[in-house]
Amino acid sequence: MSARTSPSLLLRVVPLYPLSPRRAGTLVHRNLLVARRNWVVFASGFFEPFFYLLSIGVGIGGLVGDVVPDGGTALSYQQFVAPALLASAAMNGAVYDAVFNLFFKLRYAKLYDAVLATPVSAADAAVGETVWALLRGAAYSAAFLLVMLVLGLVGSWWAVLALPAAVLIGFAFAAVGLAATTFLRGWQDFEFVQVAVLPLFLFSTTFYPLSTYPRPLQLVVECTPLYHGIELVRGLVTGAVGWSLLGSAAYLLVMGLAGLAVGARRLERLLLS
């Protein structure tokens, strides 16, 4: 009798494969159900980049006039800032979702202690959380792209690739954020996450071209991840497309995979010890 029923039962109790899309999917489904109950908070995530676009693009744009990006043609300040805000929003959304929500679930809600009592493995949980962060980021990015289109800030058909590019940025930062969260000791440590994210937001050519910096600083900025994210999205949206964009995409992909590998291993050790 046990010989007939046990294969499926065994699989349920002891997952034989460390990773399964179906099991990771259950966690995505769970997060979707929670988001439906807190939809006001969820929806409010759409607004922040718009506020920045209006304030910085229109307000400061009136003071700045046109901007000439590195090796490109002159753009209005809104055209220059909007793609960078899309890329930054993808980063911010991914990091905050990965770090704040995950930390709460890990330390306070003890969600994963419950999750791991099911066939879902720690690796499934890591993948599930990352996929959820990406879906959420993609929704915000798509809405922002639509607004840019309506405001006439999209200059090229290449812009259709800006959505996958934003998802790639989200992936890179969500995975690294997940890894970082496993190192946080308490709420006070969130300030250190902010210390990492805010300079990226402010200094990665979001608000002014790279040529504004002296050469040594330019080299530093060129090594940071959000710079490559902004290059990618700005290139696609304005139509300044070249081979270097592939390099930027590869940077983000490698960063995401590395973050995921570290994060999954750390989660497993935290939860199964």
Place this chain on the structure above:
Amino acid sequence: MPGPAAWSLFRQRLTAHRHYWRSSAIGSVLEPVLFLAAMGLTLGTLVDRGPGLPGGVGYLAFLAPGLLVAAAMQTATGESSYPVLGAIKWDRTYDAILATPARPVDLVAGHLLYVAFRVTTSAAAFLLVLLAFGAAESPLVVLTVPVALLTGLAFAAPVTAMAGRLEEDAAFAALQRFLLVPMFLFSGTFFPVGQLPAVLEGVAYATPLWHGVALARDLALGTPQAGTALLHVGYLALWVVAGTLLATRAFTRRLLR
């Protein structure tokens, strides 16, 4: 009127603060300094090269006092939202304190005293950075610290009253996203509100942040006028007084049931 118990509460919060002052300094000092560096210095070169500001004011000198006051708003609101609701509901610190001769009015006064301390020290630290950047045009710039204090309290008092009535913390996220961030972006911190459409310009004049920013900017640039300065101070004081009264009433109703 608050009694000596308010002072005890202030000291209790101060003791707790000693454990996490480093990370809180990041939020209240380092963040505005980063904004000042990124936007005041680098973006400022673009602004000063472009059409620029009315009156030929340099962008760094324009931005710095605005950021100082906006940071006071953020610090004061942060200290009055989750920590206050937490002390009422999650840690129940206030219940414990009310078992002593302290009254709700002492709780409010002690809390606001602590916020005043946080805002003043952060603003003073930021002022030193501002001076190091060479972003001040007048010695009156030292008065931006009391302006930051007044603006901070104009936010802390009503937000404390709000925290005294809330059951769930979700409203704080809405407050941040729909009121504080728009105020930060549109109340004259980054560009003159005259550039806004007329309707939004009117809304900006109604926000406490605009009054704090405008007054601090006048002082930093050395162009204050007695009449308008008095108007700004009076408007902010109104928010402090009304907020404090509402907070005391909310605490009394909630904690002395």
